[in-house]
Amino acid sequence: MAVETRNWSYWRVLRDCRVWVLLAGDLVSNVGDGMIITALPLLTLRIHGGVPAPLAVAAVEASPYVLATVLAFTVGLTRLRIPPRALIIVDCLLRGGVLAALGLLAMADAITLPVLVCGLLIGSVFRLVGMSARRLAVTAMAAPEGRLAANGLLGTSTSLAIYAIGPVAGGILAAGHNPGIALLVDGASLVLLLAAAIVVTPQAAGSVDGESIPRSGLRILRRVRVTARLLVVVFGFNLFYMPIEIALPLLVRGPLGGDAVSLGLIWAGFGVGALIGAVLTGLLRKLPEQRLPVLIITAWAAVVLLLTVAPSVPYAVAAFFVGG
Template identity: 50%
Template sequence: MTDASPVNRSYREVLRDRRVAGLLVGDLLAHVGTGMIIVAMPVQTLAIHGSMPKAIAVGLVEAAPFVLSTMLALAIGLGRVRVPPRTLLVADCVLRSATFAVLGWLSLAGRLTLPVLIGGLLIGATFRVAGSSSRRLLATSMAGESGRFAVNGLLGVNQTFALYIVGPVVGGLIVATTSAGVALLADAAGALILLVAVVLTVPRSAGDDGGRSRAAGVESGWRILRRRPVAARLLVVVFFFDFFYMPIAVALPLYVGDPLGGDASSLGLLWGALGVGAFVGATLVDRLRNLPQRHLLIAIIGLWALCPIALALVDDLTVAMIVFGLGGLVWAPFTPVAYSFLQSGVAAHEQQQVVTLWTTGTMLAAPLGLAAGGPLIEAAGTAGGLVISGVLTLLLLPVAALAVLRR
């Protein structure tokens, strides 16, 4: 496994392939709908939480989509289940659009309750993790080895621009002027758009290995990673990096109210600021291909850790947006660089198991971190929870250095 591929095409060269461009456009528009949910979901939760503590309710709702989806993705990553990536992504789009359409209608009708919301998210996101890894597998397989780094970077651009800029800002405005139910319906529409893009642009054979894994048996992704110790150790680092981030997601809706004194639109602006910084960082990924990727990943961890600590010291929305924007700038290259580094050392017939297991490991940090984040914020307060998140991430630095730099 090397730090960089010998030949990497640019963003512009990869986008000349109409099939790749079409899938990426569908991915972009789907992320806009999901970005609205970042703002709408906590607002909806706080409106129906009842007697349950606010932080606990937000944590449960944010964690629900990861439970069943993590179980399915683990079965795929460990070689227990073999489903073509295209099929998984289609199933994810269909189930997600149906679920959010129902939840949106119930919200608009005033009949949505917290148990129904949690149950809907639990079932409707069954293919979420597998679908996420399938997007990456399909796009990188169509672009080929020389286009892998650029595609991973463009997926990061899509995520930051749509998920953290356009989506939250539009979602905040929609929630403030109409209701959270409208944003839920918008996410259902985004899933349908991605479904159309997949059907029209992705060949049925994309992401497959020509039957090699079926002939030889599907090997566990963990067994494959064990043959690549750096990748296995990096997975552990990435898991805790994401785990220590999750209390921030629980704290932000409360942080906007006190000390910032804002509302849903302010929460959207704060996420939008992160997105602007992350978008700039993601567009610069293409310029980072010649840097030592191991050292780059460690630097990102250290710089991001300063962000929540700085937020805890801020009581002004404008300053908070600047801090969060700078955090997004340094955080954005982490995922594209990590995935490119991982995929460069994995054979074609090993991609689905390894990438799905890797995605599952990183996403598993979300429900666990959110579940821990609720009690943490309740006990330490908003500012205390943000500081603890940053300090724990700083403590991850020496662990990351030993794990990634050791040959």
């Protein structure tokens, strides 16, 4: 007779000290990453020199994803497999060291735009696969009944740290000090995650119930057609989302007449909205699954249109809250 199991609550999952230690490291590092959402564009606007400001900001924002995306596709679509624990450790060491070095250069007013772009390009090689490795490690350590809650904790802490707490802290630091200090703090924020990966993450993290990780993501795309279609939708959505991150600091410093704290508050509005959305996700289960993504994408488009006519920073905060 089969025994029905119930999904664990957040608190039940957090009873495992290994899980909450790794989640704590993930949370702290995400706060650091959220800080440079506001600090990087502001630093770029200080050092762009003769390069047009929009192009300079675009280059800086895109550079962490170029080599990282190449590696992510290589790992995901081929048979190359790297243990999640190793990915987390390498990412922390490389990205933490590079961010700290860039922060020190910026605080000494010795950084240039090419140095910043190249540093972010090289330092973020393992960023995307490292973030995926965190999720694999946490879910592998949780019991089967706790995996849903573990994923929920990761998503909630990411929204809270990267888009709510981090941008405000980064804006305050950038307004009161050199924006480079936010990069230095971001690099330091990876120390706790590094220690958690070394101490509590098992060597075999990444396999689930004794099953090996699928050999090829390309095989999954071929077998499960809806996965390929969703990949196209997500790629297109993010393709048209990223220009918002480029335009927002220019909008704040230009038409809205805001400062670093204003930019942080707008991102915080987005983060709070995303956090509320994550908490209320369970209420959407009864809605048609195929129509819901279309509705969400359409609503986000409407929010962006509202943002283009924002007359003030509070209006922009409210618009981004709804978008989040």
